[in-house]
Amino acid sequence: MKKLLFTASVLGVLAAYTGPALAADCDITIGVVLELTGPAGEYGQAGAKSVEMAFRDFNDAGGVGGCKLITDTRDSQTQGNVAVDQATQLVNIKKVPVIIGGIISPMSIPMLTSVTAPAGVVQVSPASSSPTLTALGREGKTNGVFFRTITSDALQGTAAAKYALDSGLKKIAIVHVNNDFGVNMVREFKDAFEKLGGTITSVTPYNEKQSSYATEASAAMQGDPEALYLVSYPVDGATVARAWISGGGPQKFLLNDGMNSADFIKSVGAQYLNEAYGTSSGTSETASTKYFYANYEAFSGGIKPDAPAADRSYDAGAIVALATAKAGKGDAAAIKAAIPMVTDPAGEPIHAGKEEFAKALALIKDGKPIKYEGVIGPIAFDQYGDITGPFRLWRIKDGEVTTMGEMSADDVSKVKASLK
Structure with a gap:
C-alpha cells in the first residue's frame, strides 16, 4: 500500500511538471522582423508593441484551440541584408509559418523575394507602401503569400500632389531617400504634380545614414523653390530638414507619412514647421479604432497610438491571429488560405480586443464567416495582397499634427484618371 501511495505521489508530481510543458509545446511561433533600430526604428518599435498587443488580446480570448501565439521578434536594423538574414533564420531554423514585417519597403521586398515567397511562408507588412510590391504580385513573383495593411504609394503620390497645390505649394524642390520607396513615391508625385499645374525645380536623392546633408540641401535650393x-524617415529626415533651414531654405514643407512623428518635430524644432503639410494612409473609424486609441499607450509603455505604423501593425497581428485560428494550426498554406476568410466582406463584423476575438473564435468554431474591421477600418485584400482606403491630409501647427481632411481612394482614383 505504501508503495502504491508513493507511486501515485510521484506520478502526481510529474504531472504537475509536465502539464505546463505540454501546453507550451502547442504554442505557435510567429516571426516578426521589424526595424527596431536605424532610420526607421521609431516605426518598428511602435509596430512591435502593436503586434504584441494584438496577440495578447487574442491569447486572452482563447488562442488557437487553447494554444498561444507567441512572437520571435528580430531587429532588421533598417538594413535589407540584415532583414533577409533574420527572416532566413526564422523560416529555416524556427520553421515559422508567418513573418510580420518589414515596416518599410526596402526591408519587405528583399525578405519577400529571397525568403518568404520561395519558401511559401506568409508575409504581412504593416506599412510597406511601394508599388513594386504590387508589380511583383502581378508578375507572379510573390507566390501569393504577401499581404499589407497599407495602401500603395501609387495612389498616395497623387493625393500628395493634389493636397500640395490645394495648400498653396506650387513650386517645389524634392529631396528623397534613394531607395525603392523614395524613388516610387517621387515618380508618382512628380507625374501628378506637374500634370495638375505645379512646378518641380529639382529632384535630389540622398543615401541614408549620412552625418550631413548640407550638399543635398544646397542642391535642392537651386531654382528658387517655394x-x-x-x-x-524621421531620423534622416530631421537632419535633411535642419540642413535645409540652416541653408536659408523656405520654411514650407510637404512631408510623407513617416514625418508624422513627434521625434521628427522635436528634432527639427516646432517653430520651423508651422507650414508643414503631409499625407498618410488614413483610417475609417471603427470600434477597433476607439479600442486601440483607448488602450495602446498604457500597453506600449508610453508610445502614442498615432505613432507611425502603430495602428496598422495591430491589424497585421490581428489578421494573422484570426487566420491562424481559422487554419487551426501553424501551417503557412492553411493560414494563407484563411486570410481572405477572416476578412470576408460577407462575414460577421469583428473588432479589436479580447471580447471581440472571443466572439470571432466562436464563429470560426461554428464554421461561420467573419469580417475583421480593423483599427484602420474595414480591410479586404485584392489578389495581390493590397488594400484600398482613404488618405489622411494633415498639417503641423505649434508642434502638433492636426488632421485637415481626407481623400477617399475613389477621389484619388478620379484625379489620377483625369490626368491620363
Whole structure:
C-alpha cells in the first residue's frame, strides 16, 4: 500500500511538471522582423508593441484551440541584408509559418523575394507602401503569400500632389531617400504634380545614414523653390530638414507619412514647421479604432497610438491571429488560405480586443464567416495582397499634427484618371 501511495505521489508530481510543458509545446511561433533600430526604428518599435498587443488580446480570448501565439521578434536594423538574414533564420531554423514585417519597403521586398515567397511562408507588412510590391504580385513573383495593411504609394503620390497645390505649394524642390520607396513615391508625385499645374525645380536623392546633408540641401535650393517635399524617415529626415533651414531654405514643407512623428518635430524644432503639410494612409473609424486609441499607450509603455505604423501593425497581428485560428494550426498554406476568410466582406463584423476575438473564435468554431474591421477600418485584400482606403491630409501647427481632411481612394482614383 505504501508503495502504491508513493507511486501515485510521484506520478502526481510529474504531472504537475509536465502539464505546463505540454501546453507550451502547442504554442505557435510567429516571426516578426521589424526595424527596431536605424532610420526607421521609431516605426518598428511602435509596430512591435502593436503586434504584441494584438496577440495578447487574442491569447486572452482563447488562442488557437487553447494554444498561444507567441512572437520571435528580430531587429532588421533598417538594413535589407540584415532583414533577409533574420527572416532566413526564422523560416529555416524556427520553421515559422508567418513573418510580420518589414515596416518599410526596402526591408519587405528583399525578405519577400529571397525568403518568404520561395519558401511559401506568409508575409504581412504593416506599412510597406511601394508599388513594386504590387508589380511583383502581378508578375507572379510573390507566390501569393504577401499581404499589407497599407495602401500603395501609387495612389498616395497623387493625393500628395493634389493636397500640395490645394495648400498653396506650387513650386517645389524634392529631396528623397534613394531607395525603392523614395524613388516610387517621387515618380508618382512628380507625374501628378506637374500634370495638375505645379512646378518641380529639382529632384535630389540622398543615401541614408549620412552625418550631413548640407550638399543635398544646397542642391535642392537651386531654382528658387517655394517649398521642400521631403520623402524620408524621421531620423534622416530631421537632419535633411535642419540642413535645409540652416541653408536659408523656405520654411514650407510637404512631408510623407513617416514625418508624422513627434521625434521628427522635436528634432527639427516646432517653430520651423508651422507650414508643414503631409499625407498618410488614413483610417475609417471603427470600434477597433476607439479600442486601440483607448488602450495602446498604457500597453506600449508610453508610445502614442498615432505613432507611425502603430495602428496598422495591430491589424497585421490581428489578421494573422484570426487566420491562424481559422487554419487551426501553424501551417503557412492553411493560414494563407484563411486570410481572405477572416476578412470576408460577407462575414460577421469583428473588432479589436479580447471580447471581440472571443466572439470571432466562436464563429470560426461554428464554421461561420467573419469580417475583421480593423483599427484602420474595414480591410479586404485584392489578389495581390493590397488594400484600398482613404488618405489622411494633415498639417503641423505649434508642434502638433492636426488632421485637415481626407481623400477617399475613389477621389484619388478620379484625379489620377483625369490626368491620363
